[in-house]
Amino acid sequence: MELGLSTFVETTPTIGNGEKVTHAERIREVVEEIILADRVGLDVFGVGEHHREDYAASSPAPILAAAAAQTKNIRLTSAVTVLSSADPVRVFQDFATVDAISNGRAEIMAGRGSFIESFPLFGYDLQDYDQLFEEKLDLLLKITASEKVTWQGNFRPAIHDLGIYPRPVQDPLPVWIGSGGNSESIARAGLLGLPLVLAIIGGNPKQFAPLVQLYKRAAEHAGHNPNALTVASHSHGFVADTTEEAAEQFFPSTQYAMNKIGRERGWGPYTRAAFDSARSSEGALYVGDPQTVADKIIDLRKNVGITRFMLHVPVGSMPHKQVMKAIQLLGEEVAPIVREEVAKWEEENK
Template structure:
């Protein structure tokens, strides 16, 4: 069972002061967070791609490369790369470069994008949302499979027997499919035999178990060894010494950020009642003391089949010291408990 962190590098106004941290400062803070995550034994750190004022990371690979030379073991992944509006050749070259700098620790988490600001920015039509992703994923997989590529498609100029460099240390360079939980996306991942990441940010995590089963069935149908395919989840959360302290620290910025997104997407306001329901044992918020968070992660492994867990922190802007402490507790207290209990459970199966 792998445990890690994901972040969108938020730069929203501070809930108490209204001050907005600069993009430059937040980017430097995230590099420090990745360095700490490596030091406390976490397995993976993911950085999201966004192209809007309240998120500082439009180029996750640059942030990850900055952290690569300051870390030794932790895996470094996008979370996600919006492949539909990107050039797969550049994506492959950049992450192959990251793989070299990190000596084989780079990963790509490819998604269609739950935020759409990159489409008009790079000149793509949202009507082609699905077709763009399918075509560009096809090219990305061909690039990692062969040094020289011949390829043609609808949305990008053809490539005729050209080499793409550098080649990564890992062969193949890991590519995960990120999904918000649609059956089509998990089937696509399964048929291609690619690892799957599920965004579990609402409802009951156990409701995602049928999607994991569907993914495994699709993989088996395509001739892949479904038992060897990892499944990850990404969920909002926060760890503190005490569960109520964790809730009090995490709620204000979460409420602010989720309310803003809610207005954009037609959701209702994010209330404390909704927050408290989500941090219950059956909810999708992983907020609490180390024992509580560990128990919820173990439940994901046992009942959903998740083999890698990303704690997404912060949601909105939180004090950097609080985020660092949450990362420290996740690595030193939560992760060891999860690994021990999962190992005992697997040995008994």
């Protein structure tokens, strides 16, 4: 059972004083967060790609590269790379470079993207949303599998027996599929034998168990060993010394960010009642003291089949000091509880 974190490098106004850190300041803070996550023994840190004012990470790879040079063990991944609007050759080259700097700790988490700003920015038509992802993923996987590539598609110029460099330390460079719960994308990941990341950010997490089973059935149908594949969860949450403290610190920025996105997408207001319901034992928010958060992660492992858990913090902008404290608690207190209990449960269920 792996545990880690993800961030979109948020730069929304800080609730209370209305101040907003610059993109440059927030990027430097995230590098510090990754270094701390490595020091407290967490397994993975993901940085998500966005192309809008309230998120600073339009290019996750350089941020991960900066952290790679200052860390020893933590794996470094995008969360996600919007592959549909990217050039797979450049994506591979960027993350192969991170892999070299980190000596084999880089990963790519590829997704279609729930935010669409990158499509007009890079000249792509949203009507080609699904076809773009399928084609770009096909090329990326060919590049990870072979030093020289011959490939032809509809949206990018063909490649004729050309070498793609640098080659990564890992062979192949890991590529994950990120999904918000779309059954077709989940089945595709299984058929390809690729590890899967589920964005479990609403409803009851146990509702994702059938999707994990679909993924494993698709993998087995294609001849892959389903037991060898990794399934991860990307879920919002926050850890503090007490559950009350965690809720009070995490709610204001979460409400601001969710309402901002909600207004763009036609959602209703995000209320304290919705927040409190989501942080209950049946909800998708992992907010509380270390034992509370550990118990929910253990439940996710036992009932859904998640083998990697990534806590997304913050949602909206929070004081850097609070985020650092949450990372420390996740690594030093939550992770040992989860690892011990999961190891004991797996031994009992061999």
